[in-house]
Amino acid sequence: MARLPQAKPLPRTFFRRDSRVVAVALLNKILRGVDGRSGRIVETEAYCGSLDPAAHAYRGKTRRNATMFGRPGLMYVYFSYGMHWCANAVCGEEGEGVAVLLRALAPLTGLDAMRAARPKAHRDRDLCSGPARLTQALGITGVLDGSDLVTGAGGFRIVDDGTPPPAAPVVGKRIGISKAADEPWRWYVPGDVNVSRR
Numbered sequence: 001m002a003r004l005p006q007a008k009p010l011p012r013t014f015f016r017r018d019s020r021v022v023a024v025a026l027l028n029k030i031l032r033g034v035d036g037r038s039g040r041i042v043e044t045e046a047y048c049g050s051l052d053p054a055a056h057a058y059r060g061k062t063r064r065n066a067t068m069f070g071r072p073g074l075m076y077v078y079f080s081y082g083m084h085w086c087a088n089a090v091c092g093e094e095g096e097g098v099a100v101l102l103r104a105l106a107p108l109t110g111l112d113a114m115r116a117a118r119p120k121a122h123r124d125r126d127l128c129s130g131p132a133r134l135t136q137a138l139g140i141t142g143v144l145d146g147s148d149l150v151t152g153a154g155g156f157r158i159v160d161d162g163t164p165p166p167a168a169p170v171v172g173k174r175i176g177i178s179k180a181a182d183e184p185w186r187w188y189v190p191g192d193v194n195v196s197r198r
Contacts, residue, residue, distance in 0.1 A: 039105025
């Protein structure tokens with residue numbers, strides 16, 4: 001099994017910024033689970049709370065979206081379209097309700113476990129190439145909603161191995177939404193084969 005490069009956890013201050021800033025800064029960081037599965041973040045989308053009709057937090061705090069209003073650096077996990085889980089990093093100030101959707105990863109370690117979790121993925125590039133695929137591949141479900149990506153409480157951390165974000169990330173419209181669909185708040189690593197849609 002491949003070894004994860006030496007990496008340091010991101011501080012909470014990293015997440016305590018505008019979600020559009022964090023979304024770009026998260027590119028090439030690593031989402032790491034305690035069970036050895038990990039992947040490099042290659043695609044993100046920003047959601048901007050009360051400014052963003054597409055955000056779950058747009059109309060205020062509910063039981064479903066409560067984690068979005070928590071401390072920056074928490075993981076907000078929700079069930080989408082009654083079919084699959086999606087994972088987000090909470091950003092901004094506590095109570096603000098902004099987050100970054102983790103859309104795609106480049107698998108790094110624990111690929112055998114990922115393949116077992118996603119037996120229909122015929123290529124490794126399909127293991128984490130979309131928000132539902134990456135949660136399935138890494139075993140992220142609703143029980144992990146509210147996990148702390150800074151401390152690792154809950155089993156997942158986002159870490160930095162020194163690889164910087166791309167100098168010129170590709171920017172485009174968010175996917176799978178009907179409101180505020182024209183906002184260019186999706187970013188990805190140019191040329192990466194693991195991106196969900198290029």
